[in-house]
Amino acid sequence: MDYSTDLLNALVLITNYVLIPSISYGSQLALGAVGVTLVFGILRFANFAHGEVMSFGTMATIFITWWFQSMGISMGALPTALLALPFAILITALLVVAIDKSIFSFYRINKSRPVTFVVASVGVMFMLNGLVRILIGTDEIIFRDGQKFLIKAGAFKKMTGLSEGLALKQTQVLTFVLAVIAVLALLWFLQRTRTGKAMRAFSDNEDLALLSGINPERVVLVTWIIAASLATLAGVLYGLDKSFKPLVYFHLLLPIFAAAIVGGIGQPLGAILGGYVVAFSEISATYAFKKFIKYIYPGDFVPEGMLQFLTTEYKFAVSFLILVLVLLVRPTGILRGKVL
């Protein structure tokens, strides 16, 4: 086999195991992180309940999906969950707004310290966590239906004659497409609409926004609705791609926070960037590069070790290391967000 085939193989290998998974996982993190960053920008606290909102939204989607399936409604090759998504977003947004009105608004009126909000969000986290477990249980749930693969590894090998296969799951493409649509819609909203601009103004300079007659409660309301919608979308995409398990969603909180801070807290664009940075680092740091090196090294050289920087169990450590690095080197994040 000649060297150029080797290089192609290496490219396919890295695309299959690092690039594609990073893009889909990164999109999921990005959607979650945008919610965290918006809530931080407007309400000025780190919402510890965000992972649970994702979990709740996904649960709502699963229930509606099951209901649709029981009625024989489906979307053919696409997952039924997509059909259920708008309804689940509605339910989740209502819940989150209700939580804001019943819990957070009190501290807003009293101008409580940010840390009080954080503690309250811990309470909300407990309640939502329990609620989800009570309603749907703790088992792993796979709710994906429709076509699984767009490109199968075997078919790819046959088609190209390469020894490395490339598999592309439908959910990975869906994740990326939906995330791009959601992000573009959000950016359009923030840049072009009156309410979106008011949100940016409020996040930038609260006092001046009040002096300009911007209604804070409306800004907060819209923020929660957007955060809840994106959280539901992120949760459903993650669940479709992998599976739904309440405990896993709690653990997503850390990479999501990392993404928001790395990107520059309060900066939606930064959060998106941060999502991809965290996902790419997590996946490449835990990927064994042995085979890759074998391909790209001219001649017959097989590295001795697995060339894996960290074992997959240390995924969290990666997001955290990035977090620490950013805090030390550039506390405002990539896109110069607020310094907490």
Added chain:
Amino acid sequence: MSYLIGEKLTGGYGGPDIIKDCTLSVDKGEIAVVVGPNGAGKSTAMKALLGMLKLNGGSVKLDGQDITSMSPQQRVAKGMAFVPQNKNVFVSMTVEENLEMGAFLRRDDITETMEQIYDLFPILKTKRRQVAGELSGGQRQQVAVGRALMTKPTVLMLDEPTAGVSPIVMDELFDRIIEIKRSGIAILMVEQNARQALNIADIGFVLVTGENRFTDSGDALLANEEVRKTFLGG
């Protein structure tokens, strides 16, 4: 009776009273300047007019109507505009967006007002797509004033608009303020640069430890020996 008048204002930020029996007033088409030493409560007095602190006494009247119990937002809707000393622009937004935010309460067409502001501050027009945080100090002040004018206010209140800008920029800014006054707006400003400010003032208030010490026309205050010696450095 003046258009905007705060009578015998007494209050502070929850602690001890910072201003005591302090009276400020301004009429349409007039510039009123508040001067005094550091810590005299100049800015506090102005914030009292806007409803940003807790009053223990006194009243605020706008166009004859008692607005003492209104929130700052309500007063803004009534035609009062305020330019804070610090953090007076949305740094992450463009000049144009800053102006738009100023007109947030308006539902009518704002392009005409925006053009007026671009006429007043031509540099803003060329920089209208630029982010306000990247502008120079003087340009930022122009954005801040422009933002406040977007509501088509009847009263414009400025808290030390020339703090931290060069003398040339200051003169320029004062010229603009006179121009604004000519359009029939009442202007109330707090100033560190007392001499220059009193030069353009129709009426001046000298505050000391939260109380009125002198109140007179700008020229008269400049001519007053005691004011000159004590507050204007000779």
Added chain:
Amino acid sequence: MTNSKRALISFSIMALMLIMVGYGQSWNVALAIFNLCLISAVMSMGLNMQWGYAGLFNAGVMASTAIGGLTAVLISYSPVSKAWSVGGSSLSAALVSLLLTIIASVVIWKKIPKSSKRTWSMTAVLLLGYGFIRFFYEQGTYAIEAVDPAKTGFLGGLGLPILFSWLAGGVAAAGLAWLIGRIALGLRSDYFAIATLGISEIMISILKNEDWLSRGVKNVTGLKRPVPYEVDLQQTEWFINLVNWFYGTADDGSALSADVMREALQLSAGVFVKLCYSVLFVAVVLIILGFATRALNSPWGRMMRAIRDNETAASAMGKDITSRHRQVFIIGSAVIGISGAMLTTLDGQFTPGSYIPLRFTFLIWVMVIIGGSGNNLGSIIGAFITWFVWIEAEPASLWLLSNLDLFLDETSPLKLHLQDVAPHMRMVLMGLILVLVLRFSPKGILPEKAPDHY
């Protein structure tokens, strides 16, 4: 109502509740709850120092409990000499490489001025160091983990009495806290919370995966107890006599039948063992409470509160806030570390998989806030109430469910589902209690004393 009255009333109610559990369910259950209440009290006192005294939002309580638990293993388990002989030297070499790398990089950082030369030599040293560490480490751990993997496969411990680990656990947790503090202190509260949460997650990942250290998810079981074993007690003469004396004779005056006697022995042995633990735990709680109260009322405590209430003013007065924070963070973590060692001692096993933030971090937060931030007695009562609800929420909701029999028959899927999920009621309850307390009684059951009272 004064605080002492409130304290008296709330502790009496708590005692009554536990006694009710003793009569209603069993004394073994009541004592089991009581013991964990005591451990929780130590945890919440530790967190109270950080949050209540100093206002530090530590979301990594779990890291301290886990390292305390690890210490219990490392102190009490007998050394696995074979593992030491096959892997000890490689592991030591890895450790030496690590130290050398750190020293070399520090030297480079300090000696060479900022330049591309520094960057390159730094990178070279780090890469080289990483290579060496990795090489020795893999060699060592591979060898160690191969030693009788079903039973040991780790280095074991020092084989000392487990009680030593309570102190050592505190020291270890203090060391870890020093390290965490280096990274995270000085950040604003939200960042600090996220950073500590992250470190605690990493800590658990390490414990789950480093099999050579504590067998990872294979768990270490059978840790030696500081108190007698039930089976031994049942054979011991004085204990049998004690039980005989306690239960006396049957109602008709005759001696108890062998069956009844055996049951009584089993029950009493369980209760006795738990009581032994209780005595030890109560002693720890009292000692820490004593220290904590003195510290809180000392000039040091006043300064801490001053910093908490107004950081800007305190720093303007020349207080070094970060170093004060580091102090209190280390002390609080040490206390939590002690509780971690106590917990592992009580369990007799170390199971890294059981450490989850909801139980080991956020539940402790609920305790401190319910009890009253800044008040040590409050932390104790908060721990008692919270743990009691945490444990009893499940039986209570099952009991409620059984009363639903009127509406649902035994086989209805809804009822079966509800029975399955009853344990999760406690999550909802905890959240609800936390939110309600925060809203309607933010100072907690026993509010912090206003400084002008003394």
